[in-house]
Amino acid sequence: MADNTIGRNYSSSSKSQPTPSSSLLLHPALTVSNINTFIKVTLDNEKAQYITWSELFKIHAKAYKVLDQIIPPSKEAAKLDSSPSLKDTDPELWSRVDGQWIYVTISEDLLHTIIERNSTAELAWNRLEEIFSNNKNSRALYLEQEFSAVRMEKFPDDSSYCQHLKTLA
Structure with missing residues (x-):
């Protein structure tokens, strides 16, 4: 009788289907090739x-x-x-x-x-x-000074001016 274990079919109906160990599974973090595409x-x-x-x-x-x-x-x-x-x-x-x-x-x-x-x-x-x-206190003081020194004429348009103020705030 021929050995049929080499060509064993692991279909969904097979009860002897092997289950991969956790180390063989691909962790989701390893699928990200460049996190900078998500965290811009x-x-x-x-x-x-x-x-x-x-x-x-x-x-x-x-x-x-x-x-x-x-x-x-x-x-x-x-x-x-x-x-x-x-x-x-x-x-x-x-x-x-x-x-x-x-x-x-x-x-x-x-x-x-x-x-x-x-x-x-x-x-x-x-x-x-x-x-x-x-350095929250010194950072807050620095940002407050920066916020006060912002002048609209330094920006090409209203949108970039407002965005800069929002970033500082």
């Missing part, structure tokens, strides 16, 4: 855009299932979530998707400020938050 704001020290950048980043991190790499779930939330963390189930994959997006969405100056050997996305995220939240 490059974070830098000169522009007041941290809130916009961080919100866009969190939206896409959630959509591509990497939010827990920058903002780990609270202990209470982890207790309520019955599914195991990728960090626990597949540490190698967790490491592969960790931090890839942050470094390509920030300016070169910020990159050199926050990057460290063997860092994680969470550490980079926290460093950026510290940079932009620790």
